[in-house]
Amino acid sequence: MAINPKKHEMPTQEPAVRAHNFDEVALGYSEEIAIAEAQRCLNCKNAPCVNGCPVNIDIPNFISHIKDGDFESAYNVISLSSSLPAVCGRVCPQETQCESKCTLGIKFEPVGIGRLERFVADWHNNNSKEQPVKPQSNGHKVAVVGSGPSGLTCAGDLAKKGYEVTVFEALHTAGGVLVYGIPEFRLPKSIVAKEVETLKALGVKIETNVVIGKTLTIDELFESGFKAVFIGSGAGLPNFMGIPGESLKGVYSANEFLTRSNLMKSYLQNPDTPIMKGGKVAVVGGGNVAMDAARTALRLGAEQVYIVYRRSMDELPARKEEVEHAKEEGIIFKLLCNPTEILGYNNPDNPRDEKNGFVTGMKCIKMELGEPDEKGRRRPVPVENSEFIIDVDTVIMSIGTSPNPLIKNTTDGLEVNRWGGIVVNEDGLTSRDAVYAGGDAVTGAATVISAMGAGKVAAKAIDEYLSNK
């Protein structure tokens, strides 16, 4: 049988329609498409794709169950390695992970592994009646700080082994970046809630409104009987560029803009939490968060949305599919372009003018790519006298974050590197006994799946540590 050289297309909402709603963009494979796509898999003996997966899902095995139409078995295979398949199938950068290693990809398009993972997880959520069973307790209490991808993964893996896990979440809803950061149209919140419910059924306790480092310290967790702690507190304070005008009204960090829309539901009618809607919006940065912010702004009613990025399309770090979707929806990419100043309204005759202090534009300079830097990426350099002004009302800075200081400041003996990231060994162990860490709190801003991988590694190490105690 001849192999279809292309992945089966993901059914999506039409760009012109979805640009005005918050419903999910990608609609998911049907059973027929999933089986057809699964049949493209060569079932390689050495399975290079598995090594490309940060949590080492047995990919050929789950795909072969799809070929047989046995979707629940496929789900069970994924579950052995991943606590959050419905999430990963949606937000993993598969093109740089599993799919980049696919043998089929040498000559053709690789197997749509991510799309199949999503299909299997959704099929399970919609059809399976099986309830997860709470395992017999082994009597050890473990605390997990933060309910984002690394914390939930660590909690899930430990709960399955019989640990009594409590997850402490600073915000009012569990999910971390999955609920405050990633928008509804890319990852519906009902899916995150479902994954959290599954963990609860496994016996995981979730305590919201507890800020570790403030409400309780790491030392107090040990005093109250926890035998090990995993810190998955995530990325921290947003970075700003340090250019004039960043405190004008209408300048947001991407974290703030997305939190207002996602966590606080500003995108709904008559929300209690306000957000600036409409007008012209510039998002500065080229990562997934920048794409999320730009596409959220569009859906909130912006007439024009720009991505302003200092390098070119080739260096854009966002997931390819998100960039494609953003382009289709009409986001304008201003590449090789860097802001130098944000301009604001100022009525010299009337200091009480209500428009004073609001953003009116952004001054940018054109860039060109020069010599490669130490990471091998070509360094952008400004082109002299090439400044120009973009007419905008809102500017969203999406240029990364710096680690949150709350836990570091209240935990004696917890070593951090010069960026403020928590230092860990290959098992996720920090400089403190029985304290493990992973995810963005260690690496700085990275992906959901790498955070999950870190949660998994730490769960294994915590299990070994406590079983030998």
Add this chain to the structure above:
Amino acid sequence: MYKIVTKKELNPTVTQMEIKAPLVANKALPGQFIILRVDDMGERIPLTVAGVNKQNGTVKIIFQIVGATTHKLNQKNEGEFIQDFVGPLGEPTHIDGLKKVCIVGGGVGCAIAMPIAEALHQKGCEVTSIIGFRNKDLVILEDEFKSCSDSLHIMTDDGSYGRNGNVCVPLSEMLSGGEQFDMIITIGPLVMMKFVVEAARPYGTPVTVSMNPIMIDGTGMCGGCRLTLNIDGKRVTKFACVDGPDFDGYQVDFDEAMSRGRMYSDFERHAYEESCNLFRKA
């Protein structure tokens, strides 16, 4: 859910509540704040801790009914619950080693100033308190201030109670009369704090101001609460939620903070009217 254990109207626009939150009560120190949500779709608002009762596990909050959320909060009664209550957040006010302090509170800011005055008083510090209000009906916490201050000056804008004038009047008199304070700690409207700094400037008295910008998470994630400090000629961005809420008054860019505070004033006006209409209909 967090229970409202007591509720008391301090004046027609200011309400005091004690909320059952043992973990917060166990930790909170003067100068720190909490964040609450009234109901499931509510916004997160920061309120400074006005006192704690560790034994009962309660935290005292005092709020002015200024917008939709505080209006909604004020509709709740003793025995009812609010959705979320998290803290204590921010750094406590630094009071160690202070021997003689002037506390300057304005309006509902006095609610935040009071526990600091109390803490200083308990440590044996000489406390001078100046508290200012628009008029007699709005005066709050007079007895509480009396019991922890070595001298108390009450000011009203219209002269209907205490002395006529703003809080800077007695402060300037004392400073020009040669009174020396280790520190002036001021909490109130931004414009008041700005003028307290100006009143102190000629004498070089250190001034601590308590900033309460717009916040969402309050834990150092969103950056909405950022403000600019002028430190040695450089403009430095700080976050009120984790670096503050207290700052050196001489460094704060008040004009910028005031402008940022008005970012959503249109929205808020509208939301307040909506919420008032809703309760009127109900």
